[in-house]
Amino acid sequence: MERKNFIRSLMIGAISTPVIIEACKKAGNTESNTTSGSGTANTSAGTNGTCTVAPTETEGPFPTKVPASYVRSDITDGRSGYKMTAKISIGNINNSCAALAGAIVDIWHCDAEGNYSEYGGTGMQSTNYQSVHFLRGRQTTDANGLVTFTSIFPGWYSGRATHIHVHVYSASGTSLSVTQIAFPEGAGSAVALVNGYSKGLNGYTYNNADNVFSDDKTGIEIAKVSGTLAAGFDLTFKLNVRA
Template identity: 70%
Template structure:
């Protein structure tokens, strides 16, 4: 059964609900920001067991026409620290062997916490309905891998730093909608980026996030390496039943 989340009630038509949701008014754990540019010293460790990725909500900002954005570089001019996202898809029906030919869509917010294709409402005041940044589609190679060039995501009230993922088989049948979380704490990329201009005051940690709080095995937490000068690299394996 799909896990409950604070976004469950935020259907696309419910554009009047503010992003500062009272349902998520839990105290966030403090994440000590870095005081200077540096390199990740705690990249986190992704789960490598053959566990199927949890099913999650698409959220209120899914890509409207994902087939229109077959591209590896999804930056679209958005400013922020460069991030390369390497996502491997495994097939739980074959001992989590690489799943070649799978279609993978991703989308996430920009440095200020805003999504493209939406806005101009109480839910997101800045209107980005006519642009399509930080959204893209790729097909997995023989190793089950897709690679996207993007920027490190920002955050918005009620949610931790995250990336949305929708995985389809080669025929376009949906296999999984899920989300990716980031390692947190001293020495992580989240601390180095320090929420960009927003800082981390009011930030919702993974364990207080209504999507990731039950991920005790760390299945959804990526490994993130790199630095603010050269950029970051995110890697994770997501397993689906194909």
């Protein structure tokens, strides 16, 4: 979805929950240079391939308003939930997917209750969090193409599977990729262990029915997630871009 269409969707549909689902649909623009991939959208293990281009996805409806203001590795901001460390590696498709140093990586996701910071007080999200900025952050990749964020395991909201939004820029600020990260599902998975926090998983939308991830037949958008409720979870994901 192009930005002008995203903005229009907010203006027209801010009074109804279905707009969230519509605005989170796929951008409809995916790369085709895929060399490998494994995993499926509804199993407890999945991984993106070593030189695979993840599909372009929408960044709405709750993108960070001023991402450059949140250069930080700990994005928790006091939100309660099970600890999660997210390690995202960026590779360069134009260099055999070698590590891309100096790339700028923004991430954002909802809290345990399925709410986003910087938004709210409307039909799209009743709880008003417009004045706070939790679970949003920016980091620059190191020599290994890696950024690390400390956060909490995301909750879920109607119509979507558990996910993290990612926007990657070049060092000069040129947009390189907008995508979303899915989580493994099934018995023993982190999604099953967390069990939707207090909401449970009744009404949860799994990856294979999610309007963003349902066509990910090889699992290239599914991260590797390990850990326990007591110790917290570790997420790793490789995202390759054209730089």
